[in-house]
Amino acid sequence: MELLDKLTILADAAKYDAACTSSGLDRAGRPGGLGSTLAAGCCHSFSADGRCISLLKVLLTNRCVYDCAYCVNRRSSDVRRAAFTPRELAELTIGFYRRNYIEGLFLSSAVWGGPDRTTEAMIEALRLLREEYGFRGYIHAKAIPGADPLLTQQLGLLADRLSVNIELPSEESLGRLAPDKAKAAILAPMAQIRDGIQASRGELARFRRERLGFIFQDCNLLDTLTAGENIALALSIVKAPAQEIDGRVKEMAGLLGISDCLNKYPYQMSGGQQQRCAAARAMVTRPALVLADEPTGALDSKSAKLLLDRLEHLNREMGATILMVTHDAFTASCCRRVVFLRDGQIFLELRRGGEDRRAFFQKIIRVVSEMGGEMADVL
Secondary structure: OOHHHHHHHHHHHHOOOEOEEEOOOOEOOOOOOOOOEOOOOEEEEEOOOOOEEEEEEEEOEOOOOOOOOOOOOOOOOOOOOOEOOHHHHHHHHHHHHHOOOOOEEEEEOOOOOOHHHHHHHHHHHHHHHHHHOOOOOEEEEEOOOOOOHHHHHHHHHHOOEEEOOOOOOOHHHHHHHOOOOOHHHHHHHHHHHHHHHHHHHHHHHHHHHHOEEEEOOOOOOOOOOOHHHHHHHHHHHOOOOHHHHHHHHHHHHHHOOOHHHOOOOHHHOOHHHHHHHHHHHHHOOOOOEEEEEOOOOOOOHHHHHHHHHHHHHHHHHHOOEEEEEOOOHHHHOOOOEEEEEEOOEEEEEEEOOOOOHHHHHHHHHHHHHHHOOOHHHOO
16 A cells, blocks of 8 residues: 555544644645645644644554444444554654654554554654654654553653543443443553653652752852751751761861851851852752852852862762853863853854863863853853
């Protein structure tokens, strides 16, 4: 069967799958005009910010082992049958995308050969798109009730959105009109998706709480707490053992040269001392990722070196990633990778490699000169 015939059949079979709105319009191009419209497969969805997104909306196959009375693709229905191979679907999607017909894919399927086999074929199609073709567009996939939860999870990892159809409102009506299906099998993937969303939110919150450190440009210390209490607060949030907190606070304060400030409130400290206190608070939990916004902006050269040495220790000895924004070329020379921005665009990228810091610093200065001599152009 020709690919266009498959597209016509499987796009028509997908039009009853709730998710998008289709125009259903065929309009050929003509001399003097621009573009054309093909009814088969083109539909629209909407992003979170309200944008309209054109999608290729198809079934992987309309061959089905079930005989649901309400479904146009039921086993006993006298309709033309077709099936895409995963490769055909991937190439079709890429072809449409490159021609700017679509911005993404909506993929569902009838159940052919069992829920697991159908889901495996859908996974292979999406894997080809994501990994072989490098497709980063939008993908909405329908989970297949009855499939192994691990397969459903894998499908969800390849798609941007995963959903399940609720086909009948009650178990009684499902038994009467779709005797091959079980209510539990339909609800299971819905529960899995719900639980996965909740787990993802929990993991993100836990990462922010336990594995992320943030050094703010304006410090953001709590005025009602002393420097020591501000630093200790971070350890309390991650539930560090109470007997360890005082020692870890004093150790970090000593490394950043603010031991004599631990009993002072923010208004009693200089700007540089407040900045080092904020840095200590961010690093005392030994985070996996530190985001630093102008971390040395308020520091003298000695204090800046202490902070940079500590950040380097976190990176080299504890495997933490340090991402900082800075206007200072010397601070930037501590990094292994430097990205220069100008007018909101990437101007150039440098990697340190095996060079020493002095040589890397000179490279940064040369780039800044090429950009117009403004140190504020260094990221």
